[in-house]
Amino acid sequence: MAGNPVWSVDPRTGETRERVAFEATPTDVDLAVRAAHAARSALTDRATRAAFLRAAAAALDAAGPRLTALADAETALGATRLTGELGRTGYQLRAFAEAVEEGSFLDIRIDRADQSLTPPRPDLRRWKVPLGVVAVYGASNFPLAFSVPGGDTASALAAGCPVVVKAHPDHPATSQLCATLLQDAAAGCGLPREVLRLLHGFDAGLELIRHPLVSAAGFTGSIRGGRALFDAAAARPVPIPFHGELGSLNPVVITPGAAAERAEEIAGGLAASVTLGVGQFCVKPGLVLLPEGEDGDRLAKALGEALAGAAPGVLLDHRMREHFIAGTARRAALPEVLAPVPAGAVGEHQVGAGYLSVPARALAEDGPHELLLEECFGPVTVLARYTGAAEVEAVLGRLQGNLTATVQVSAAEASGAAGEVAGLLERLTSLAGRVLVNGWPTGVAVAPAQHHGGPYPAATSAATSVGGTAIERWLRPVVYQSAPPALLPAELREGNPTGLPRRVDGRLEI
């Protein structure tokens, strides 16, 4: 029996574009996972994995205009943004190809036998092996970079794990095309197409996380959906790691010095960050601690002008649009909250950007204002006006974990010549996985040192979903004790025949 049909919808009109596929039944899920599991040994060879990742990037590039047009039709994110996202996606795949070849992700550690120790030490040779089939849950807001061909998939394949993706319902056709491109690339490299499988459907996502042959999961989405999957992963007879990115408020603290020095510049940067991608980034700054007084007023005014002047946009789907309209209205209706530039509906399909303002002390206590400390997807932010450092701390003390935390400082504060900012940076470090000074959190650079994660609910683990170390999520260490050279993997033999970075008797050898 087939599942329900899966429709592609144009968010600019609310109209159905086409029927893409059918929702996966429990049998479909089982077959997909078994097929991926059976294909796992094809991913053993690192050179083949690297070639496959590069072929996948090339296939996406070659499909460029067709792919971005399709993604735009399903998400309304626009050609410019989607072309950038496609570039980012290819860059990620190629970066993981390089990481696979370089090999330090294997974290090879060798301790040679030492009879002089008490007790004598046997020969120990450790590296990391792939966990097995990885379930990837595509994100609504990144149809490419955090979906089928995104960072979770790229890092899992790089680690040697087959992937089963659960497509996000906001872009099923894009997901389908990407899966075909990646499967073709696999076949072109002599790999079975089953190293990547695609499933549609909410129930299929739950079946997937519960499947005994699924070894780990990556997720980008809402707190509600992510927590339900996290709970299912933890409740399995054999629990599995669930690396989820769930939600983030991304607080910004603007010091009085910064407001005095750069009110208009900060307002411009903030408006751009809040409206980028129609406010649909997980790192959108959702709470801004701004000093009371003239400088803060000047900044708020400039922010309002910038937001009022921003073009209205289309959100990813109509459910999201309704949430945004209702959510901003509920927030604006709270006592002491002002909405000088109200965010909300524009016409039948669009929304306009805005901001809310509230005294910081209202956020420092239990009560209805806690709603302002919850993420609101879309082009809106909250200014919390503070009268001193104690109020800043009182608000920060109420925050959950975040992907990012930002501070805007004056030139003197940046140089260390003017007090207390180092302490504030330390405080923000306790709240987030990425801490920015005089920048904006949107635009997460793909780089070896990047960390995109943070205390719960920003992430459900200490791992990152962007950057070089994202591959660590899909591996586990194994150590060989007293294994004779002939039985060891080449990577672990004496003389380093495969030329990998290794830590031998405690010393790094590159």
Next chain:
Amino acid sequence: MAGNPVWSVDPRTGETRERVAFEATPTDVDLAVRAAHAARSALTDRATRAAFLRAAAAALDAAGPRLTALADAETALGATRLTGELGRTGYQLRAFAEAVEEGSFLDIRIDRADQSLTPPRPDLRRWKVPLGVVAVYGASNFPLAFSVPGGDTASALAAGCPVVVKAHPDHPATSQLCATLLQDAAAGCGLPREVLRLLHGFDAGLELIRHPLVSAAGFTGSIRGGRALFDAAAARPVPIPFHGELGSLNPVVITPGAAAERAEEIAGGLAASVTLGVGQFCVKPGLVLLPEGEDGDRLAKALGEALAGAAPGVLLDHRMREHFIAGTARRAALPEVLAPVPAGAVGEHQVGAGYLSVPARALAEDGPHELLLEECFGPVTVLARYTGAAEVEAVLGRLQGNLTATVQVSAAEASGAAGEVAGLLERLTSLAGRVLVNGWPTGVAVAPAQHHGGPYPAATSAATSVGGTAIERWLRPVVYQSAPPALLPAELREGNPTGLPRRVDGRLEI
């Protein structure tokens, strides 16, 4: 209101030795966690942490005979074993002191700003920060090395995390003495005594894992107890990582070639490994795949003689003794199971070693024989007699995750001159965290490359509880974006002022 009294009991007699403390009430747990949390900033300085770990090791050494005598009175593990365990415990503390100074655990990665990239890359500087208060659950079978001053505590303190230990009820007095020694060592280094706190009581252990200020947990113990705590950790409003070592069968495969070549030697090694510490090691070999036929018979006979000749021993507590006696009897009563040398009670307080034998094919299917694939704490093992590689695979295919898997091979197989052993090693790799060739799993070497963990239920995470990388469990990455030098921690500044190993623009600098 105080909790129930906590008694120290002599397992050699079953008699109560002394009242050690009272079980912690919910208020006690709350106060202990808050005090530890408040002390966390005292652990910021790495040099102080290293000095503290060394002082703790010295304090344990200085208390040596008194400490081992007390531990022996509570556990009956004997002076020799406990003196060895004390040495191991001090070695671990000192090894983590060195790791703290060497600093590669911070995994510093720096990507400098690069305007030439599309999009331009901001300056990114990543390191790892401590998670916060760590809950440690002491193990019954290692009153020192996996309890108050053990590897979980040492690695957590090394990471900069205060520790609250839940003592194991089998050795409350030893735990109390160790806690005092460590707290004195902390005070001697100018640290608050609250960097380590000790609690007693089953309910206190549950309160502890649920406390909002507890950030992570380390556990060594049973599947039942560990899973209950794992579930509680996952069910929190803010879930926390739970690194538990729960249970392991530690399969051994003896090839026909090995049995032909070294039947008596293998039997001797196996008997020693099964009876070491009265069979109370988590890495005790509990299932041995042995070929049918003359060589296997010879090995089984020699094993029986060695076990029958082993001195009876005292288990850690009377509950454990009852489980062992009942568990071995239930196993021996299964159809087709032989008990040529039955394990079981000796006198009122001791137990004797033994082994069971069963056709491997009986283990290859659903049914009552599944009991033989469950860990049985104490000096007993199961020989599964096989007729060929297919039966070996059929049994291995029914196993859960293990801490270790071992293969005994012939000289020709070890040299790679005789087939199939590399494939067997690969198969065992999928089942365990440590794979041994011609060795025995008991005696886990403390070494940088060691991995003591494995697929569930061996461990609840991909982490290790022994070896250099155990420290990774208690840290999370944070990246600073565009932070001016004056606001950065010294470890992340240009010029590497603190001389740490760092990966800069993708290249390792040592």
